[in-house]
Amino acid sequence: MTHAPAHDTVSSPFEGILPGAPLPYFLRNGEGEKSIVFDTVFDILLSADETEGQYGAFTTIGPKGDRIPAHQHPTTHEIFYVVEGAVGLWLDDQADYHEKRVLEAGDFAFVPKGIVHAYQNLATSKIFGVGTGGFERFFHGIGTPTDSAEIPTRPYIPPFEQMLAAGQKYGTVFLPEFSFRD
Amino acid sequence: MTHAPAHDTVSSPFEGILPGAPLPYFLRNGEGEKSIVFDTVFDILLSADETEGQYGAFTTIGPKGDRIPAHQHPTTHEIFYVVEGAVGLWLDDQADYHEKRVLEAGDFAFVPKGIVHAYQNLATSKIFGVGTGGFERFFHGIGTPTDSAEIPTRPYIPPFEQMLAAGQKYGTVFLPEFSFRD
Numbered sequence: 001m002t003h004a005p006a007h008d009t010v011s012s013p014f015e016g017i018l019p020g021a022p023l024p025y026f027l028r029n030g031e032g033e034k035s036i037v038f039d040t041v042f043d044i045l046l047s048a049d050e051t052e053g054q055y056g057a058f059t060t061i062g063p064k065g066d067r068i069p070a071h072q073h074p075t076t077h078e079i080f081y082v083v084e085g086a087v088g089l090w091l092d093d094q095a096d097y098h099e100k101r102v103l104e105a106g107d108f109a110f111v112p113k114g115i116v117h118a119y120q121n122l123a124t125s126k127i128f129g130v131g132t133g134g135f136e137r138f139f140h141g142i143g144t145p146t147d148s149a150e151i152p153t154r155p156y157i158p159p160f161e162q163m164l165a166a167g168q169k170y171g172t173v174f175l176p177e178f179s180f181r182d
Numbered sequence: 183m184t185h186a187p188a189h190d191t192v193s194s195p196f197e198g199i200l201p202g203a204p205l206p207y208f209l210r211n212g213e214g215e216k217s218i219v220f221d222t223v224f225d226i227l228l229s230a231d232e233t234e235g236q237y238g239a240f241t242t243i244g245p246k247g248d249r250i251p252a253h254q255h256p257t258t259h260e261i262f263y264v265v266e267g268a269v270g271l272w273l274d275d276q277a278d279y280h281e282k283r284v285l286e287a288g289d290f291a292f293v294p295k296g297i298v299h300a301y302q303n304l305a306t307s308k309i310f311g312v313g314t315g316g317f318e319r320f321f322h323g324i325g326t327p328t329d330s331a332e333i334p335t336r337p338y339i340p341p342f343e344q345m346l347a348a349g350q351k352y353g354t355v356f357l358p359e360f361s362f363r364d
Contacts, residue, residue, distance in 0.1 A: 022294035029288025106211025112204035
């Protein structure tokens with residue numbers, strides 16, 4: 001990073017990592033704003049602050065694990081680009097469309113707003129993600145800050161209240177009762 | 183791809199590859215709208231049509247080669263995420279800031295609108311890119327369609343007029359006289 005922060009968020013553990021304005025910057029692999037969410041680490045590389053609200057970008061790295069709960073984003077278009085590993089992805093529009101695929105390195109999925117989805121690391125996996133600007137810090141909302149870019153040695157299990165609050169703030173609706181069709 | 187196209191662009195070689203509307207879809211590695219530009223292949227994975235204009239996404243794969251000409255995008259925020267290889271990236275704001283880095287796997291750069299930039303594959307490299315919605319098909323504008331996702335065996339050298347026309351349509355200004363500072 002070469003720019004001073006253009007905002008002055010008080011007491012953020014991430015202050016100064018991203019410029020907070022449309023200024024150029026570089027991040028080495030593993031640099032960025034990092035949070036542990038369950039057994040994975042999310043690394044925010046770009047936020048709405050840099051793109052005039054257009055989009056944000058992040059990576060997530062995690063071990064083979066459980067399927068994350070079904071959820072939807074009412075206002076966020078999201079992409080999954082698998083860098084390494086194998087990721088199961090379930091999609092359902094609650095009408096005519098439902099599909100499940102296993103994505104491997106180089107595979108891509110588009111999850112537009114409103115689509116119910118869930119994913120599961122079927123092996124140690126790294127995903128590059130992009131979402132509508134403002135969504136990206138949801139992963140800080142449901143996580144806990146970390147300086148390490150490695151797969152967490154100690155998972156962080158967010159309290160249910162934290163998940164709900166982050167979902168409300170960043171546009172994620174959890175659907176714990178949802179059952180994906182075969 | 184599982185959706186019929188929502189638009190009816192006549193005689194596009196890419197028709198039906200992307201849905202053209204905010205509908206969910208998957209692409210396997212190497213699927214997408216592909217064009218040869220010089221000695222590289224660009225694969226458009228997502229366009230403004232799917233994201234309500236927010237952003238588009240693409241990959242490019244190419245061999246070690248020459249630096250592409252200096253240029254800027256007056257309205258496009260662009261990211262570079264290196265998936266494999268080594269990519270030299272030059273940035274210059276024509277004022278206080280100029281920087282050059284070599285990006286390797288996992289490294290990231292943000293190139294906001296207006297920043298003069300150029301890049302060079304220092305080895306066979308794959309880059310995942312994202313830009314402000316509408317920019318992504320610039321690579322079709324300056325290229326020629328292909329069905330192959332491999333590094334081209336025969337480069338496509340766009341005529342200068344084609345480059346200028348694509349630049350005008352998709353917001354790319356070439357600066358052939360520009361000299362990056364050391």
